[in-house]
Amino acid sequence: MRLVTRITVCLAAALAACAAPQRPVTPSLAVPPKDSALAIPTRLQVETRYVTLDNGLRVVMSREPSVPTVTVGVYYGIGFRIEPRNRTGFAHLFEHLMFQGSANAPKGAFDTLIYRSGGVNNGSTTFDYTNYYEIVPTNALEAVLWIEADRMARPVIDEAVLKNQQGVVGNEVKVNVLNQPYGSWPWIDLPMLANENWFNSHNFYGDLKEIEAATVSDSKEFFDKFYRPNNAVLVIAGDIEYEQTLAWVRQYFDVVPKGAAISFPDISEPRQTAEKFASRIDKLAPKPGYAVGYHVPPRGTAEWYAMGLLDQILLQGEDSRLYKKLVQEAGVTGSVSGGINLIGNMFDYNGPMLWALSFVHDTGRDPKELTALVDSVLEELRTNPVTQEELERARTKVRSGLYDLVDSGTRFGLIDLLAAYALFDNNPGGINDIELGFAKVTPQQMLATAQEYLRPSNRSVFIIEPGPVAVEAKTP
């Protein structure tokens, strides 16, 4: 029998949250006075409470009551990067299994609770975390915490649900990759090409055969190793009262047993020193595609902030240099897309990452010509410092984008950011310093970062060639 103990957690952060009397409503996004030294006209200020339970579960709360809903996210520190070898796609398959019922909430009960309360829910698997989240009316918060805790403690994973979800995930891969032109390009193809370390370079959506080979015992092993409270963050944002919310969190999550400490594998990548190139024929694609990726500086460093601004200048928006060159001047394509982390954003990952861009173009363009075109734009940034005006515009875009991220109807952007900073940095309040990080970047740092990270020997080019059955546009 397992010994259940309830020990009151009274860490400093917890005390601050427990002891505070009824607080006045603080707007999540305040506008402090101008910081003349750094010239930040407005600053993102999100109020947070941060508590770590005895079992290691990190709990982030943020009150913002403008709409009577609450967004709850449970983030586990396990992404597809470190899924088991010979089980590609397993981290994602397992995400599906976590929706299949728990000891006190049989299959279907989770979705029934959320939907019949008037909410929505989902989950996703990314490089370095797997998340589960719900957006529900305020009145459903306690029940949601109850059911998330039950799932964290006691999911029910048997042959029946495994077989069912192998079918669902197989269909997911078919609809998104196998029956789609371009399919895995570039979001899976580029990391597989650019990275050397298996953890970063395997097919993370999964080989269908390996997805189908997964067993119930694989699942139990994976759960026991990674799905423990000490490897998780619980974020609760929206129309909440801190004390009541924390009391519920303790009531339902304190009893979830702590797992053994996890030793994470080495996911580092060597410095790339020679250009890489790959191509494949896509028989469903009617036009060629060009994609290129570059390894970026480690997350959180000064160079990483500079890279974020380089991304703004080069690629984000129709004022960007690559858009002007490729779309407006050369007329190669109608749009260029990309950024840092193609399946998330530049804040919500924790390991080697690419800055990548891709576009579809007409036949008759030599990939070498396209590389030269892209390179001509990058070389300008490797040669001349950016002007203060362009740098300020990049910062304005970042700031505006951050506001969009945290001010959406679902608050998903906000909980995702808070979870990432809690999970990877043990500092959810760090999201309030993101703007400062960008504000400190100088034109000289931009130049140095471009020289190291946008050099030709750091790039990987992945080309799509239209297949033999590709045809010109036809209209039904």
Add this chain to the structure above:
Amino acid sequence: MMLRSLFAALSLALLCSPAAAQAPLGTYPNQPAVGAPKPYAVPRTQNYTLPNGMQITLIPSGLAPKTTMTLAIAAGNLNDGTSTWLADLTGAMLKEGANGRSAGQLAQAAANMGGALDVGVGWGRTAISIAVLKENGPDAIALLADVARRPDFATDAFARIQQDKVRDLAVTLSQPQPLAVAVMARAVYGTAHPYGRVYPTEKQLKAFTIEDVKRFYSANFGAERAHLYIAGQFDAGTMRRAIEAAFDDWESGPARLILAPNAQLGPSFGRRVLLVDRPGAPQSTLQLAFAAPQAGTPGDIAFRVTDALLSGAFNSRITTNIREEKGYTYSPGSSIQQRPGDALWIFEADVTSDVTGKSLHEIFKEIKELQAVPPPRDEAAGMSTWLSGVFVLRHASPAGLIGELASRDALGLPASWLDSYIPSVLSVGAADIQASAKERLTLDSLILVVVGDLRTVTPQLKALPELRGAKFAVVKAE
């Protein structure tokens, strides 16, 4: 041997780290009750009309110091006539230079404000949108006015935009879902109405000239057709002055076009099955359609709950059946597509090819079951509650508010519509749902489109009793 050693490893793991199966079930409390939701009201709006007919809606809302705005002009694919996508070309050309500022200068001005110009063209409107840091609200109004009122329509930019559209068309039509959409639209609306012509031919697209774009613009853009929505944080007085300065002297222009389609739906058209071959496809892309109640008419709200319960919500019957029980598909779902004088219910799913027939069998079974037996009260009430909750979520951001208000206005629904929505949805009962399913989802008038590997799929379809005697047609891609 392999199996045995795996089990051994597993039990060892359980011993070392007490987890999953060993938690004390008896001590975990019962599920806490979910009480009544807090009351919710859509944020109030300020509405007025300029002397030239342009309508303005201001919606103070939002947390971030940003102002979000959409200028919706009733000029969309409905106005294409037979020139399919001329509205799209015109919309794309708006950003390519205006009032002497080049495309690059327009984009740069938008970026300096913390925003990006977006032009979206739909069936009924061209929407020019931008979300900027709030101190730039008035400048953004002026930018929208330039783009909407003073486009340069330069010939060299047009050649490039046209080529981009040709490329986009090819890529779009290489995907099975847009093919299904196009075939369904043609079957429902016929080729005489713009709704039946979702995509142009490449030849048609290449034949348009900048003169066609200018003609489309003159015939369809003007203050009488314009509605500016502004949501987020802003000073209303400042914005009103900026709007006046930017739009007061815009010519009224043409009146809005009303052109309801004559949908080819109902028992007199019989059951139709349209097939598009995609040799070797691992999945069949399905679209199943029936006529739906038009927005704001009797039966509209009840049918929305029926849709949610049958296949619109994730915990709906069809999704539970063919995804969560059978594993035939990943993303089944349905929705009601409402336009003025028109409404269509469409179910969509991509199912593994060799279970195409089985999937449809289950879909038909669920429809018939709902028609035969009213849903349990919990299930019915749960779906109404879900729609109420989603209504709140849809209105919970400035962009969401604008989208919902603009849809309401485009459908000609009264201002009170948003206030009455939640009570109306909550008043729908189990019997209403059953009646709605019986009245609307009449299997003898279904239209089914399947894009897939016909060699595998056709025999499965022909074997379905519900499709016996249906009119089958294999549709060529052109």
